[in-house]
Every structure is written in C-alpha cells, then in structure tokens.
Amino acid sequence: MESIPVEHGLILAAILFSIGLIGVLTRRNIVFVLMSLEIMLNAGGLAFIVAAARWGHAEGQIMFLMILTLAAAEVAVGLGLIIQMFRRYKTVDINVLSEMKG
Amino acid sequence: MIALFYIAAIIAVIATVAVILQTNIVHGLLYLILSLLAVAVIFYVLGAPFAAVLEAIVYAGAIMVLFLFVIMMLNLGQHTRDQERKWLTPRGWIAPSIMSAILLGQLVNVMRQIDYDIVPAQVGVMEVSALLFGPYVLAVELASILLLAGLVAAYHLAKTK
Numbered sequence: 001m002e003s004i005p006v007e008h009g010l011i012l013a014a015i016l017f018s019i020g021l022i023g024v025l026t027r028r029n030i031v032f033v034l035m036s037l038e039i040m041l042n043a044g045g046l047a048f049i050v051a052a053a054r055w056g057h058a059e060g061q062i063m064f065l066m067i068l069t070l071a072a073a074e075v076a077v078g079l080g081l082i083i084q085m086f087r088r089y090k091t092v093d094i095n096v097l098s099e100m101k102g
Numbered sequence: 103m104i105a106l107f108y109i110a111a112i113i114a115v116i117a118t119v120a121v122i123l124q125t126n127i128v129h130g131l132l133y134l135i136l137s138l139l140a141v142a143v144i145f146y147v148l149g150a151p152f153a154a155v156l157e158a159i160v161y162a163g164a165i166m167v168l169f170l171f172v173i174m175m176l177n178l179g180q181h182t183r184d185q186e187r188k189w190l191t192p193r194g195w196i197a198p199s200i201m202s203a204i205l206l207g208q209l210v211n212v213m214r215q216i217d218y219d220i221v222p223a224q225v226g227v228m229e230v231s232a233l234l235f236g237p238y239v240l241a242v243e244l245a246s247i248l249l250l251a252g253l254v255a256a257y258h259l260a261k262t263k
Contacts (some may be wrong), residue, residue, distance in 0.1 A: 003219035014209040018202040023122035053148040058229040066209035069245040073252030080171045080259030
C-alpha cells in the first residue's frame, strides 16, 4: 500500500500558512487581507486533517468542521465591516483606519 | 493516489501565491477558489471525504460567493486596480517575506523530525457524525451559537443608517 509521509502534509500546511502571513503583512487592500486570513485558517484546517490521517481518527475532521464554522462567522463579520468602512471612507485602503488610534 | 497528493499540493501552493500577487480582486478570488479545491483533493487523498466535500461546498462555494457579492457591492473598478499596482512595490515585499521565510524554516525544521508514513484509510461520514452527535454535541451547539452571533453581527454592521 502506498503511503504519504506525514511531514510532507504538515510542511504543505506550513507553506500555505506562511504565504497567507505574507499576504496579511503586505497587502493594503482590506479585501485581500481578509482573503489571506482565509488562507491561513484553511492551512490550520489542513494541519488538523493531516493529524487525523496520522492517527486514523475522526476527531481531526471534527476540529476542521469547527474551523470551517469559525471561518464562516469571521468572513460574515469581516465583510460587514468592509461594507461599513467602504461606506464611510469610500476606499478599501486599511491605512485610513489609522485615525482610530486612541 | 500518492501522485495526486503531490500534484494537488503544487497546484495549491502556486494558486495561493497567485492570490497574494494579484492586483485584480476577482482574479485573486478565482485563484483562491482553485487553491481551496486543490486542498479539497488533498483531504480526499488523506482519507477524509466528508471534510473534502465540506471544503468544496462551504469554503469554495458559500464563503467565496459571499466574497464575490461584497466585491460586486463595492463595485471596485479600474481606479482600484491602478491603486493596487502603485501599492505593490517590490520593497514592501522584502521584510514580510524574510520574516515569513524564517518562520517557515523553523516550522519545517521542527516537522522534519516527525517520521511517520500515512497509509490513507477512509474515515467516512458515519464515524464523523457518530462523534459529532455523541461526545462532541456541545461543540456543535457552540458552533451554532457562533454562527448565530455572526449572523446578527453581520446584519447589524452592514445595515444602512
């Protein structure tokens, strides 16, 4: 039976997470920042699925479902905030929000 | 099956890199959907068909459609694309890339020490659902409350004054 080394799956998750992190740090468009956050959450879910396959259990898939729920709720709230921001400032540049500093 | 894993992994990495390099939001979103579908294939290869289907339906379907609706609502045109080109200077990429590369190097270094081969065995819908509605039923209820909170918050935030 062919097999996949578990570290390859985890390294793939780490690579996707790092790419998402670069996106969050670099982009100034808030929609791209939210998309990069999605990439990072998805990489976390991938790590859980790889761990589930490592132990042959279903618990990892349940954790993935929780991450899926979290991502859905986060996107709903985040997109609501983006719409509100666009209404107020007419731009998607996150730097305009720096005036919120206390 | 093992070749499928590596092909899907390469597609996922390339598509994800393409997402953060795009200047056009809709193109970035399409690349993100491609990346999520590649990850769904990886889930299937790793023996998690339920997670693979949910990834395709909920992530690549529902969440990305939500993004698409908001992008259409914002109606960002050529102006934003030009602005994006101006923002994406090569200098801005250097520091985040170096920091992320260091983090990735550390993670890879830790993970290389794990030495175990997965022989993918299908863990189907039945095992997952038996656990979901058995010992993890409280987590399911909490997830539903989280979704309800997200719904209320999104309604309140996106409301016009």
